Amino acid sequence: MHIAFVNSTRKWGGVKTWTMDYAVELMARGHRVSAHVRQDVFRERLLEAGADARRAGFGFDFNPVSILRLMAAFRKDRPDVVVCNIKKDMNIGGMAAKLLGIPVIQRVGMPRDMEDDRGVAFLLKTIRPWVLCPSHSVAEGIRRYMPYFPETRIKVIHNAKRPVERITPVRPGPLRLVSTSQVNLDKGHEVVLEALESFPAGSFRYDIVGTGNHMETLRERHRAMAERGDLIWHGFSTDVAGHLAESDVFLLPSYSEGMPNALLEAMAAGLIPVARDIGGVREIWPDSLAGLMLPGESGAEAVRDILGELLGMDRARLDELKEASLTACRTSFSLPKKIDEFERWVRDEVVGG
Template sequence: MSDSMASINTVDTERGIRVLHFVTGGFSGGATQVAVQLVRAALEDNEVGMEPLLVLNRKRRTPPGRIEELQAQGVPLRTVQAWTHRGVIEQLVAICREFEPDVLVAHGFSEHIWGRMAAVQAGVPRIVHVEHNTRERYTPRRLAQTLALVPVTNAFVGVSQGVHDTLIQMGMPADRTVAIPNGIDLTPFRRALEIPFHEREPGIVMVSRFSRQKDHDSLIRALHLLKQRGLTPTVHLAGGGGDRHRRPIERLVRKCGLQSQVIFHGIHRDVPGLLKSNRICVLSTHWEGMPLALLEGMAAGNAVVASYVPGVREVITNGVTGLLVAESDPHALADALQEVLTDVPLASQLGVNAHHQAFREHGRDRMTRRYSDLITDLFIAPSKVSRKSRARSNGR
C-alpha cells in the first residue's frame, strides 16, 4: 500500500466526509438498490456528516426514467458510459477529481474492479469493495485483477455472511473483511399484518429479474405438478431482465398450458402492494447474496418458500420463518408450495414470524448505520477494519 493510501488524511469538517458510491446503472439487481439506499440515508441523517454522490455505470438498457426519477427526488447523481472498461475508468477518474471523495465505495461485479482502478488513479485515499453475490462471473483474468487491488483496498464488505465467507475463500484478508447484511425500507410494510392472511389472494409472487441466476424454470415446472394435483394458484412474476432468459420461460408456460395462471408483470412499480395482496412469496434461485425481494416478502407477512442456497439459508429458518427447498428441484418446490397453499394456519404463522424477523433484523436503518460506522472507522484506522467496526458489522 502506498504512503498516500496508508496515511490518515484530515477532512474538512465544514463539508463532511465525501463518499462516492459507484455501481451498475442496470437497475436489475440489488447492488444498485443498496447503493441508492446508502446515498439517501446519508442525505437524510445530518448527524452522520457525509456528502454522498451516486455514480451509475450506465448500460444500454438503463431506463432513462429511473435516472430522472432519482434526480427529481434530490439524489446527487452522475453517470458514466463508454464502450470499453478503460473509457468507464477514465470518466470515473474525472468525476473523482472534480468531487474529491474521501471514500469511494465500489459495488458489485465488475464495477468494483473499474471503480477501484479509477479511485487509485484519482488518488482517492480510502477505498471499499462491496460484493453482492456468492457467485459471480470471475474469469482467471478478473480474479487476478481483483486480487491485485487487495493492497489498495481498505475494507471488503459481503452483503451476507455467505458472501463474506466467499470473499475470504477468494483471498480477501480476513482482518479487512466484514459482513453487513442487506436491509430494506420497512415503511411500506409496517401495517402488513393488519391485512388478514385468509383475506389475501392465495397467489404466489416471485419478484426477480430474468437471468441465469434465477430459477424461474423450476417454479413453472412445480406449478405444472401442482396443476396435476388439482391446485391452480395464480403466479405473479415481477421483474425485468433480458429476452433470452424470459422467452424460454414464456415458452415453458405455454408448453405446460399455464397461460391462465402465470402473469408476467415486467418491472412492477408497487411491489409492496403486490406482496401484501397475496399469501405466498417464492424465491427460486441458483445463488444469492442477500436478496432484497426475499426480505420484502418476509416484511409483507408472506409465507416464504425459497431455495436452500447461501444468502438465503442464513435468513430463513426452515419451518419457522419459511420453507426451504433444494435448489433446482421442482418436485420439492411443488411439495412446499402445496403445504402452504393447503395449510392456511401454518402459512399464516410462517408469515407472521417472517414479518417480525424482517423488522427485527433487516431494516434499512440498521444496514446504513453499519456502513456509516465502517466509513467513520476508516478515518481512525484507514488500512484495516477496526475491531469495533467488525463487531458492529457482524451484529455482535
C-alpha cells in the same frame, strides 16, 4: 460524509436495490450521496430520491477517457469514499478513485464474483479496496478464491430492509404468489411453474415481476397457465413494493444467491417466504419458517409439496406465517440498525483508518 456510488450495469439487480436503500437512509441522516451510473432508469430513481445522480459512460475496460472523466468529477465533488460493484465499476470508477487517493469500497454480492483471475487479482492488489459482503457465505467465497486478500479489509454487513408496520391479512380467493428476481435460468422459475401445473385452475395466482433471458422460453412453455389467468408476466417494474403488497407468498427457488435482497424485501413486506437453501439464505431464515426452505438441489416435487401445504392452509394459519416472517425481518434485519453499522465502519476504519 460524502459517499459516491459507481455502477456500470445495464440491468436492475440486487446491488441497485441495495444502493437505493442505502442512499435514501444515508441522505435522511444528513450524508451527501452522489452516483455515477449507466442505466437511465436507475439514475431517474436516484434523482427522485434526492441523490446527485449522473449518467456515466464506461466503454471498454480501463478506458482512460472514462477514468479521467470520473477523476474530474471526483476532484470537483471530493467524496470521502467511493463504492463500486465489480469488474468495470472497479477498473473505471475504482481506478479513478485510487489515482486520487480516495478510499474504495467494493461491494461484492456473490462468491463467484471474486473467482481468481489475473484481472481481478490486479485490481485487488492495485486498488486495495475494502470489501463489503452481504453475508458470511460471500465472505467465505472471497477467502476461498482470494486467500492473499487481507482479512482485516473484509467486512460483513447483512442486507436489511425497513419493515412494514403490520402484515396484510390473506384475502379470500386464490393464494397470491410472487417472484421478483430476474427471469434467468439460475433463478429457478422453471421448477415453480412445473410444480404449479399440478394444482387446480383458480387455486393460485403467480405474478412474475422482472425480465431476463429465460423469460420467453417459459412464457411459451406455460402459455395455457397464463391464458386462464393463473400466471401473470409483468416484466420489468419500478414498483416492486406494490406487487409485494398485493401478494401472500414469495418464491425464490434460485440455484445461486449471495444474500438475496429480494427475499428480505418480501419478508419486510410480511410475505411468507419459500426459498432454496443456498448462499446466505440460511443466515436470515427464522426457525419458525424452517419447513418452508427448499433443499439446495431440490426440483419441482419439493416445491409442489410446500405449495400444496400452503394452498391447503386456512387463512388464520397463513397469517401466522406472514407475521413470523415480518417479525424475523424486524428483529434481525432492520435497515436503520445496519446503516448504523455501515456508518461506524466507514467513519472509523475505511476513512479514518
